[in-house]
Amino acid sequence: xxxxxxxxxxxxxxxxxxxxxxxxxxxxxxxxxxxxxxxxxxxxxxxxxxxxxxxxxxxxxxxxxxxxxxxxxxxxxxxxxxxxxxxxxxxxxxxxxxxxxxxxxxxxxxxxxxxxxxxxxxxxxxxxxxxxxxxxxxxxxxxxxxxxxxxxxxxxxxxxxxxxxxxxx
Numbered sequence: 001x002x003x004x005x006x007x008x009x010x011x012x013x014x015x016x017x018x019x020x021x022x023x024x025x026x027x028x029x030x031x032x033x034x035x036x037x038x039x040x041x042x043x044x045x046x047x048x049x050x051x052x053x054x055x056x057x058x059x060x061x062x063x064x065x066x067x068x069x070x071x072x073x074x075x076x077x078x079x080x081x082x083x084x085x086x087x088x089x090x091x092x093x094x095x096x097x098x099x100x101x102x103x104x105x106x107x108x109x110x111x112x113x114x115x116x117x118x119x120x121x122x123x124x125x126x127x128x129x130x131x132x133x134x135x136x137x138x139x140x141x142x143x144x145x146x147x148x149x150x151x152x153x154x155x156x157x158x159x160x161x162x163x164x165x166x167x168x169x
Contacts, residue, residue: 008136012129019125022118029111036104043096050089058082 061082065075 005136008133012125015125016122019118019122022114023122026111026115029107029114033104033107033111036099036107040096040100040104043092043099047089047093047096050085050092054082054085054089057085 057078061075061078063075064071064078066072067075
């Protein structure tokens with residue numbers, strides 16, 4: 001019976017360790033979420049600065065393209081360069097939006113759910129663990145009583161058989 005109690009205690013301890021690990025991981029996830037939000041904010045600022053820079057750069061390229069002479073070729077090259085950089089800006093904007101929509105927002109929503117779920121699991125486990133331990137102790141006690149009774153009856157039955165054998169002879 002001791003092995004059952006040891007196994008029950010070990011499993012209960014393992015479950016409790018897992019729940020405690022879940023609870024201890026909240027600050028890490030919240031810190032990650034906060035840093036990701038800050039990164040998103042900085043990337044948005046960077047995108048806005050890049051857009052402003054590329055607009056000014058495009059004006060320089062247009063001015064060079066609209067002049068006469070060799071500067072026109074330089075203006076065309078600057079325009080192509082500006083278009084390539086606008087492509088990079090679009091990819092950065094797409095990454096920034098994906099970061100918020102696919103990582104930060106779902107993570108923040110789930111962190112709260114994880115907290116509630118872990119707390120509920122802990123409460124349910126504590127209640128069930130106490131109930132199960134009580135049942136095991138009760139069954140163990142009942143079993144011990146029945147074993148004692150069986151030994152006692154077995155001993156008295158053996159004495160009766162011995163007495164009748166003596167009486168018969």
